[in-house]
Amino acid sequence: MTTRSTPNTSKPARKAHDDPKRSQWNFRLYVAGATPRSLTAFENLEKICKEHLTGQYHIEVVDLLKEPAVARRDQIVALPTLVRKLPPPVRRIIGDLSNKERVLIVLDLSSQT
């Protein structure tokens, strides 16, 4: 909880903290083909989930090259984009998730061990 100083992470943190065990962690990762950056993002995400959310997460990978219409439907601009669908609220992260500290703060995982 010490790193949770930025105001935009305080609200979701409280919710997750209220009932962390029952939260279903549901991620969707948007990529365009198996580019090195897509792979890096996926690897980073999986590593973080394994470390912090063992057995409680689900990752869905959407390849926009195969489903281009999804990009419009889900308002995707930058890639890779990671969307945390659950627990609410929905959060969006762009980039290859290499800044692990930042990912943890944004996804409010720093309290999960």
Next chain:
Amino acid sequence: MRNKTTAPRSKPNRNSIGLEKCRTGIPGMDDLTDGGLPRGRPTLVCGGAGCGKTLLGMEFVIHGITDFGEPGVFMSFEETEEELAQNMASLGFDLPALVRQKKLDIDYVRIERSEIEETGEYDLEGLFVRLGALIDELGAKRVVLDTIEALFAGLPNEAILRAELRRLFRWLKDRGVTTIITGERGDNTLTRYGLEEYVSDCVIVLDHRVREQIATRRLRVVKYRGSKHGTNECPVLIDEHGLCVLPISSLRLDYPVTQKRVSSGIQPLDAMLGGKGYYWGSSILVSGGAGSGKSSLATAFVDGICREGLKCVYVSFEESPDQVARNMASIGFDLNKWVKQGRLMFHSMRSTASGLEMHLANIVKMVQQFHPDGIVIDPVTNLISVGKGEEIKEMLTRVIDYLKSKSITSLFTSLTLADSPAEQSEVGISSLMDTWLLLRIIESANERNRILYVLKSRGMAHSNQMREFLLTDNGIKLCNPYLGAGAVLTGSARLVQETKDREQMLKEQQSVDHRCRELAAERLTLEAQMEALKLRRIALQEESKLAETDAQLHQEQTRQDQKQLSISRKAD
């Protein structure tokens, strides 16, 4: 991107090999850019808020669909599909219909900075995918990105964005779509984030300026690689039909001329103008003080044109159409008849309702829609309230050049102030005019009378006479003023003088008659006397003859008597 050398320079003719153009279909825009935007390349349209960037982009796509059969994609970063559809519906464009026909697609890209966190390297491939999918789906030839700069506000890491935008524009070029990219105007740069650095083929700047509380939109082609283009600022009009660019700043003196004439609507005035009236396509100035009959003279011109079955536009800055029609009916001109027959178009507007450019634009638009043969602008001096002398002169120069290039005869009225010299038009446009009629009011003997004369008329032998100008129930009459006894008299003074002259003449005539009669009488008397004397002479002759005979008879008698006597006396 600046080192591209593909654009061939100095190929001004659009028909020659070189740059292929993509017509925008926006009135005036294609003239200005000599055929349209560079096909298959991005064009940057930048300007401040409310200057018409989105509209320009949207019209580019819509005209592409409706006029040229080229489907288009509109990617909006600021307005949603619904908002755009509503906004465009007010200008008569039915976006949802075009979308249903699969000719158009509007993609609203929503980026909210507060909802996006950056955690490492990223690219804009998502945007590429979206755009690529839409282009493929519609077979789009035209793309608008409005305003892509929203990305800078929505996404962190400017370095990545810049690299990605560079890639995007390159990609669009490779796909061969003609693209308009809009951008907000920056403080010292064309766009806030320096997009002009990436889009170097064609840059158009829109401007929305307010001067003297009157706003005017303007457009300028800053740069157009490989093509000639107008470089001046052109007024942009947004009306119920959308955007309209007016590339009429080009001052060319190469308009065609003709020997054809057009009647002034007043026969005696035609006679004063070399017998045939104004030159076809010339510009005429009618100047005069308040109430000197300028509008009436203008109306006579309108009426003359309509009578010949031609078309005319009447721009009034002072009166409403009904008022003009009513007032002119009082001097025998039925303008409503011409309106009903579609030969006359009225345009009444307060001069303060819009800027000079807008007035100019309106005139040009009317000409383009109505195709008149003549136009009246009454009065140009009212424009002083919305512009300075030089600006008005410049604007009128453009109007005149434009009208001349279309061979439209134009008549301008100009109000001269009471204390200014009559031979000085208020807005200094007299040198632009081919024919200048001056109306003056002469005050004498407690009344004001109108005088008309031709101050100048290029290229024709015109009268040097001042004529009295009368407004009667049956139209305009030109009288010869009284030119006797060393004075020019008008109005009742003229009438009085004419009556006096008539009386004088009558008197003279009478005295001559009298004298003649006297002489005749005398002659008759003399003749009678002569006759009497003649008779007397005859009588005397007779008498003398008689006397002679008597004498002879007497002598004979005497002789016989003596004979008898001597016989009786038996003398020998």
